[in-house]
Amino acid sequence: xxxxxxxxxxxxxxxxxxxxxxxxxxxxxxxxxxxxxxxxxxxxxxxxxxxxxxxxxxxxxxxxxxxxxxxxxxxxxxxxxxxxxxxxxxxxxxxxxxxxxxxxxxxxxxxxxxxxxxxxxxxxxxxxxxxxxxxxxxxxxxxxxxxxxxxxxxxxxxxxxxxxxxxxxxxxxxxxxxxxxxxxxxxxxxxxxxxxxxxxxxxxxxxxxxxxxxxxxxxx
Numbered sequence: 001x002x003x004x005x006x007x008x009x010x011x012x013x014x015x016x017x018x019x020x021x022x023x024x025x026x027x028x029x030x031x032x033x034x035x036x037x038x039x040x041x042x043x044x045x046x047x048x049x050x051x052x053x054x055x056x057x058x059x060x061x062x063x064x065x066x067x068x069x070x071x072x073x074x075x076x077x078x079x080x081x082x083x084x085x086x087x088x089x090x091x092x093x094x095x096x097x098x099x100x101x102x103x104x105x106x107x108x109x110x111x112x113x114x115x116x117x118x119x120x121x122x123x124x125x126x127x128x129x130x131x132x133x134x135x136x137x138x139x140x141x142x143x144x145x146x147x148x149x150x151x152x153x154x155x156x157x158x159x160x161x162x163x164x165x166x167x168x169x170x171x172x173x174x175x176x177x178x179x180x181x182x183x184x185x186x187x188x189x190x191x192x193x194x195x196x197x198x199x200x201x202x203x204x205x206x207x208x209x210x211x212x213x214x215x216x217x218x219x220x
Contacts, residue, residue: 003034007043010075014047017067019074026078036082039075048072048119055116056204062112069115092123094214097139098149099127101160106153109183112203113149120207122147133164140168140177146217147210150196152183161186162194169195178213182206 006029013022022044029039051068054060096117100110107129117124125143127135140148148168150161161181168174181196191199198213200206 001028001032003029003032003038006032006034007039010039010043011047011050013075014044014068014071015050017064017071019071022071022075023078026075029079030082036079036086039079044072044075045119045121052116052119052204052207056202065112065115069118072119093121093211094146094217095123095125095143096147096149096210097125097127097136097143097145098151099131099136099139100129100151100153101157101164102130102132103160104152104154104157105129106151106183109153109203110149110151113151113182113206116203116207117210120211122210133160133167136164137167137171137173141173145177146214147178147180149206150179150181152181152186155185158183158185158190161190161196165195178210180206180209 006025009025010022010029013019013025025043026039029036029043048068051060051064055062055065098110098114098117100107110126110129114124114126125139125145127139136148136150139145148164150164152158152161165174165179168177168179178197180198180200181191181194182200186199188199198209200209
């Protein structure tokens, strides 16, 4: 079987949410001697991007998005040992730390952003919910993050976004990171008021902003 056929199988398995087919195609790629990065970036990645685009256009919904991420992960788990053997690092778009701020236990919006960032090639560290400002700072430093995402789903927890930004300023590391805010009650006006670098109304918009930021960072 030729490489183009295997790449098509990988892509279709993700689109079809067929984990068994994705794993089988990943094994075929290894048997055929295909470069594992090629299998990921030219086979699996286009599939998850199609699902992500459909999700943004409301042509599919969260179960499909989650399903495509699981299929992608299962196939990558097969391919990653081959990457390790070659001593090649898998390409990442950037490193992101994201969490729901202190006092807020909502996660659905954050989880969608995490999924979309991963499908766009980001290394994502999800801190979970009810995250203190100090934990955002610690994670950003430990993981050498490019982007820190602060989610708030309640009006009463929005000030915790400002607390994080203030802490980064106090510690003299504010300019090291792109600090992004989002969540149902959050607005551009609020983002401007607290000194955030960016505000995203939707998950897809947030990912687009993140990708644009990283492309500019790489070229400067």
